[in-house]
Amino acid sequence: MNDFFPGGARIAVLTTQPLPGPLDYLAPEGGLSTGAVVEVPLGPRRVAGVVWGRGEGDFPASKLRPVSRVLEAAPLTEGMRDFLIRSADYTLTPPYQMLRMALRAPGLGDEPAMRRVYRLGHHEPSRMTPPRQQVLAVMEEFAEAAFTLGELSEAAGVSTSVIKGLVKAGALREEEAPRDTPYPALDAARPGLDLTEDQAEAAARLREGVASGTYGTTLLRGVTGSGKTEVYLEAVAECLARGRQALVLLPEIALTGAFLARVEERFGAKAAEWHSGITMTERRRLWKMVGEGGAELVVGARSALFLPFRELGLIVVDEEHDTSYKQEEGVLYNARDMAVLRASLSGGRVILASATPSLESWVNAEQGKYERLDLTSRFGPAVMPKMRAIDMRAEPMSHGTWISPSLAAAVEARMEKGEQSLLFLNRRGYAPVTLCRACGEQVACRNCDARMVEHRFLKRLMCHQCGETIPVPTVCPSCEVEGKLAALGPGVERLAEEVTARFPEARLAVLSSDLFGSARALKAAIEEIAAGAADIVIGTQLVAKGHNFPLLTLVGVIDSDLGLQGSDLRAAEKTFQLIRQVAGRAGRAEAPGEALLQTFQPEHPVIRAILSGEEERFWAAEAAERKAAGAPPFGRMAGLILSSPDLQATFDIGNLLARNTEKLRAIGAEVYGPAPAPIARVRGRHRVRLLVKAAKSAPLQQALAEWVAPVKLPANFRLAIDIDPQSF
Numbered sequence: 001m002n003d004f005f006p007g008g009a010r011i012a013v014l015t016t017q018p019l020p021g022p023l024d025y026l027a028p029e030g031g032l033s034t035g036a037v038v039e040v041p042l043g044p045r046r047v048a049g050v051v052w053g054r055g056e057g058d059f060p061a062s063k064l065r066p067v068s069r070v071l072e073a074a075p076l077t078e079g080m081r082d083f084l085i086r087s088a089d090y091t092l093t094p095p096y097q098m099l100r101m102a103l104r105a106p107g108l109g110d111e112p113a114m115r116r117v118y119r120l121g122h123h124e125p126s127r128m129t130p131p132r133q134q135v136l137a138v139m140e141e142f143a144e145a146a147f148t149l150g151e152l153s154e155a156a157g158v159s160t161s162v163i164k165g166l167v168k169a170g171a172l173r174e175e176e177a178p179r180d181t182p183y184p185a186l187d188a189a190r191p192g193l194d195l196t197e198d199q200a201e202a203a204a205r206l207r208e209g210v211a212s213g214t215y216g217t218t219l220l221r222g223v224t225g226s227g228k229t230e231v232y233l234e235a236v237a238e239c240l241a242r243g244r245q246a247l248v249l250l251p252e253i254a255l256t257g258a259f260l261a262r263v264e265e266r267f268g269a270k271a272a273e274w275h276s277g278i279t280m281t282e283r284r285r286l287w288k289m290v291g292e293g294g295a296e297l298v299v300g301a302r303s304a305l306f307l308p309f310r311e312l313g314l315i316v317v318d319e320e321h322d323t324s325y326k327q328e329e330g331v332l333y334n335a336r337d338m339a340v341l342r343a344s345l346s347g348g349r350v351i352l353a354s355a356t357p358s359l360e361s362w363v364n365a366e367q368g369k370y371e372r373l374d375l376t377s378r379f380g381p382a383v384m385p386k387m388r389a390i391d392m393r394a395e396p397m398s399h400g401t402w403i404s405p406s407l408a409a410a411v412e413a414r415m416e417k418g419e420q421s422l423l424f425l426n427r428r429g430y431a432p433v434t435l436c437r438a439c440g441e442q443v444a445c446r447n448c449d450a451r452m453v454e455h456r457f458l459k460r461l462m463c464h465q466c467g468e469t470i471p472v473p474t475v476c477p478s479c480e481v482e483g484k485l486a487a488l489g490p491g492v493e494r495l496a497e498e499v500t501a502r503f504p505e506a507r508l509a510v511l512s513s514d515l516f517g518s519a520r521a522l523k524a525a526i527e528e529i530a531a532g533a534a535d536i537v538i539g540t541q542l543v544a545k546g547h548n549f550p551l552l553t554l555v556g557v558i559d560s561d562l563g564l565q566g567s568d569l570r571a572a573e574k575t576f577q578l579i580r581q582v583a584g585r586a587g588r589a590e591a592p593g594e595a596l597l598q599t600f601q602p603e604h605p606v607i608r609a610i611l612s613g614e615e616e617r618f619w620a621a622e623a624a625e626r627k628a629a630g631a632p633p634f635g636r637m638a639g640l641i642l643s644s645p646d647l648q649a650t651f652d653i654g655n656l657l658a659r660n661t662e663k664l665r666a667i668g669a670e671v672y673g674p675a676p677a678p679i680a681r682v683r684g685r686h687r688v689r690l691l692v693k694a695a696k697s698a699p700l701q702q703a704l705a706e707w708v709a710p711v712k713l714p715a716n717f718r719l720a721i722d723i724d725p726q727s728f
């Protein structure tokens with residue numbers, strides 16, 4: 001419950017600079033509710049803030065500055081306010097910055113925008129014409145509806161003057177209506193598909209959980225195409241039927257369209273969507289409606305977690321293992337973990353859905369912290385693809401080609417049957433390396449610690465770290481010799497050249513994020529491929545994410561060894577997930593699928609686990625290794641990243657921190673580094689990282705805060721703390 005009180009109010013103010021804490025203001029005449037979004041004076045400015053409670057200061061009310069105005073009537077709930085505080089604590093983010101994430105709706109406090117709409121009037125027009133009849137027929141069909149001028153003229157197929165004429169005749173009424181209208185109601189009672197026995201059992205368990213009205217997390221594991229979506233939509237139905245809101249997080253905007261269509265099929269109306277691709281008007285509408293309960297189901301990107309839901313009963317994190325759930329800039333948080341926190345504070349459920357769960361979630365399920373439900377077989381006649389390695393040591397390869405004769409033969413066979421093949425290579429651009437044959441130097445980015453990657457499509461070299469591009473040089477930037485630069489190694493564009501040369505009659509599609517100007521263009525391309533517009537598809541990791549290509553029966557992984565080099569403890573997990581996901585694209589409909597893995601090390605334990613499909617054994621072995629290393633999820637890890645334009649000075653501060661670790665040693669934590677961060681230089685800034693490892697139960701955040709508190713950073717230095725870093 002939100003209390004309602006007059007007098008002094010404690011308000012968390014949205015400043016750009018850190019403040020010691022909430023400030024006291026005088027509530028307006030009618031009092032204030034806790035959680036209300038208000039505007040208050042701060043120095044000479046007016047800023048937004050959230051009422052945190054009753055005033056507690058020593059000032060009498062007469063000394064307080066008054067609240068300027070109430071911006072949004074619907075207050076943030078207690079669960080939401082707790083979430084902001086707890087997520088700020090967890091990620092060591094200043095609370096004002098967290099508040100900023102929650103309040104970043106455009107036009108907060110603006111008068112509701114109005115628009116003109118038309119409804120059925122009370123009079124018959126004295127003169128009836130066919131166009132007038134058409135308009136009235138549309139209006140009568142949707143008796144309760146209000147149309148804008150544009151909508152009505154389109155629906156009736158008449159010019160706007162016909163509508164204006166009907167208003168004059170009294171047959172239509174003109175009204176002003178608020179622009180921020182609720183989203184169409186979803187019909188939770190509509191029956192879904194007939195579920196298989198396995199699916200029905202899982203759906204029943206999920207429904208029970210939602211019905212309990214208490215917090216709980218379920219790992220819903222099932223191979224691609226086993227019906228996970230179908231099953232978790234049942235939990236959504238239960239949630240809606242109970243009058244609570246539901247949120248479905250997707251890892252990729254391009255998946256939203258297909259998902260919304262599915263929601264419409266299931267519940268008779270579209271869900272609200274939230275991601276970087278929606279308009280400012282939509283953003284504002286959704287923010288308001290979520291707070292007022294006028295949006296029952298939201299589908300969105302990770303930042304949707306910070307929307308002010310009034311009554312959040314369920315959060316689904318689809319493809320929960322996906323690394324895009326981790327935000328790596330600004331506030332560093334993992335949406336999967338924050339979803340669990342949010343639900344635990346609002347008495348809601350979480351469903352983590354994946355064919356290849358993160359090791360964290362697998363372990364949590366093993367330990368009984370999460371419930372686990374498994375869908376073991378694909379729906380209908382589709383079966384999991386057959387997996388086989390192509391031993392590249394034994395394949396005769398000609399110079400500058402990457403498709404082995406065995407893989408080429410398999411593609412050929414698919415083309416003869418009119419089926420699709422996918423060639424997977426997780427490298428954007430034409431060639432990853434541009435090397436000078438005269439001096440041996442590689443062309444590197446001048447701002448970053450990264451190679452420049454040739455993009456022939458753009459006719460430029462591009463840095464994948466900072467996005468800088470330069471024209472393809474004809475002269476080596478190092479030795480200035482002309483005509484000796486050579487492209488080395490394959491990217492998807494180069495692979496496309498090879499495919500075109502080898503299969504000149506094939507229709508080819510290349511799916512790589514930088515070949516599409518917009519999410520919409522990408523979505524259109526994906527839909528065309530699904531409809532059969534290509535024989536061979538070349539794709540980066542973009543294609544691993546949940547797209548459904550019914551005609552696809554062959555997946556060829558060009559370089560299965562790509563992710564296995566390097567010392568990162570997560571390398572095995574990531575490679576396993578990626579290749580299993582990509583392989584899962586094959587054989588979703590009647591025709592059985594096959595996945596061929598080109599590898600130079602078929603005996604590698606990760607490659608063997610991918611081929612054998614003995615996933616439980618793979619996870620158990622990985623978990624044992626992490627446990628022995630005291631690494632997450634068995635221990636806790638944090639990265640501290642220092643950055644500045646001056647490498648030596650950055651290392652100096654890192655070394656200073658590494659010498660003064662009493663606060664960390666007091667909780668038994670170990671410090672490693674300073675060392676160059678995984679991305680060692682970005683946009684001209686050098687990045688140095690210290691890694692801190694602690695026991696699971698150690699109060700890590702508090703010790704980290706105390707450790708860095710005495711550090712005075714010179715101008716142009718930055719310090720960021722990354723709790724649970726992606727690479728370690």
Ligand code: ADP
Pocket residue numbers: 193194195196199222223224225226227228229230231379
């Ligand atoms: P996942 O999310 O595990 O990849 P989906 O829920 O997308 O699986 O299901 C894969 C395909 O099978 C979809 O086209 C879906 O409509 C269909 N499907 C799944 N379960 C059923 C069912 N019980 N009846 C009919 N079609 C189903």
Ligand code: ZN
Pocket residue numbers: 445446447448449450463464465466467468683
């Ligand atoms: Zn760069």
